[in-house]
Amino acid sequence: MAVIESPMAGKVIEILVEVGQSVQEDDEVIILEAMKMENPVYAPEGGVVQEIKVEVGQKVEEGEVLIVLE
Amino acid sequence: MDVFMDIIMNLWSTMAFDNLYWGNVVMWGIAFLLIYLAIKKDYEPLLLLPIAFGILLVNLPSDIMKEGSGLLWILYHYGEEWAIIPPLIFLGIGAMTDFGPVIANPKTLLLGAAAQGGVYITFFGALALGFTAAEAATIGIIGGADGPTTIFLSAKLAPHLMGVCAVAAYSYMAMVPIIQPPVMKALTTEKERKIRMKSLRKVSKLEKIFFPIITAIVVILIVPDAAALIGMFCFGNLMRESGVVERLSNAAQNELMNIITIFLGVSVGATMPAEVFLTPQVIYIFVLGCVAFATATACGVLLAKFMNLFLKEGEKINPLIGAAGVSAVPMAARVAHKVGSEADRKNYLLMHAMGPNVAGVIGTAVAAGMFLSVLK
Numbered sequence: 393m394a395v396i397e398s399p400m401a402g403k404v405i406e407i408l409v410e411v412g413q414s415v416q417e418d419d420e421v422i423i424l425e426a427m428k429m430e431n432p433v434y435a436p437e438g439g440v441v442q443e444i445k446v447e448v449g450q451k452v453e454e455g456e457v458l459i460v461l462e
Numbered sequence: 463m464d465v466f467m468d469i470i471m472n473l474w475s476t477m478a479f480d481n482l483y484w485g486n487v488v489m490w491g492i493a494f495l496l497i498y499l500a501i502k503k504d505y506e507p508l509l510l511l512p513i514a515f516g517i518l519l520v521n522l523p524s525d526i527m528k529e530g531s532g533l534l535w536i537l538y539h540y541g542e543e544w545a546i547i548p549p550l551i552f553l554g555i556g557a558m559t560d561f562g563p564v565i566a567n568p569k570t571l572l573l574g575a576a577a578q579g580g581v582y583i584t585f586f587g588a589l590a591l592g593f594t595a596a597e598a599a600t601i602g603i604i605g606g607a608d609g610p611t612t613i614f615l616s617a618k619l620a621p622h623l624m625g626v627c628a629v630a631a632y633s634y635m636a637m638v639p640i641i642q643p644p645v646m647k648a649l650t651t652e653k654e655r656k657i658r659m660k661s662l663r664k665v666s667k668l669e670k671i672f673f674p675i676i677t678a679i680v681v682i683l684i685v686p687d688a689a690a691l692i693g694m695f696c697f698g699n700l701m702r703e704s705g706v707v708e709r710l711s712n713a714a715q716n717e718l719m720n721i722i723t724i725f726l727g728v729s730v731g732a733t734m735p736a737e738v739f740l741t742p743q744v745i746y747i748f749v750l751g752c753v754a755f756a757t758a759t760a761c762g763v764l765l766a767k768f769m770n771l772f773l774k775e776g777e778k779i780n781p782l783i784g785a786a787g788v789s790a791v792p793m794a795a796r797v798a799h800k801v802g803s804e805a806d807r808k809n810y811l812l813m814h815a816m817g818p819n820v821a822g823v824i825g826t827a828v829a830a831g832m833f834l835s836v837l838k
Binding site: 399400401426427428429431432434453454455 | 661662664792795796799807808810812813816
């Protein structure tokens, strides 16, 4: 089990995965917006998405858990 | 038949065609180019579009810029010559700025200051090319990448260069993503660009409230000539962070800012009639402005590398964020982030780069104040 943390403060503008989907290391999973710039968040390792902790439009802080993988 | 001819001639003499000369038509071309860049290329449209139209208006023979009565002259006189509009813009910028990244990592203040090195290098370059000290200071400040400060300083030191320097500053600001990356890459190694910085600590509300108050006191005591800009900037920021005057803070950021931006742009454009603009000096100013941007970028990056000599592993700064010390907010920070993510796509420098970036705004205003105190 692993978690994907937010690498920076920003707003979630797109979630690119669904619960149950399997992801590879370095896949783009979420797009964060900060300073009018879109920043992709990558999966640190492969796994199956167990839980998505955020929703589109939500503001997140650095280090906040975005997605739980198993 | 004679009567008819007389009427035609009279009508003709009331028109403006006789007073037009080739220089005006060249200036229309420049105005059209800026309008094109603003609309089609999205180059700082909020400023370049009004400036371009101001250029067009002042190059149509009329009395719109006539001293004492012309509309644009009045806007120029009270807005820029009296130096009211640039400090009011700083009020709005203060209300928009989050100093969190600077407070969390005060080392970035040094990077914002270092980038002003480009301002001084360009100042000496312009002196060497034969500009007066007052003119050279106005040209150098272009490297701070701060439009209102450039206009503020030129109003006080070299009003005849205001239009040119403002256009140079705003057009280069739009070209930050083109000018900066080659300089940044030339001065850093792949390994340095990959440095990941540790996360920023959380900044409390109290710190954010104290920051503008202390900054105002310290900066104005040291550089009293920066008081108009820094005073308004810190006041705007205090309105933001206090959380109790949201209406005022919003007005400063939106309505007030938008209104004065209109007046500023169109009247700065009006300082560029063909007689003033079409001189060989203007080419020098554009070249020097570009040099100013590039050297400011280099100074920021080099200081960051120098600081790394003294910092422990894990505390090191990614030198790319030094480039964000030019105060084009937030473009320069975005560029730092982008160049960093090209080396390592999981490196998120954006928020770290905001530190030097907002520090650069203070740095440029201080540099302008220092020029003023020495040269006015």
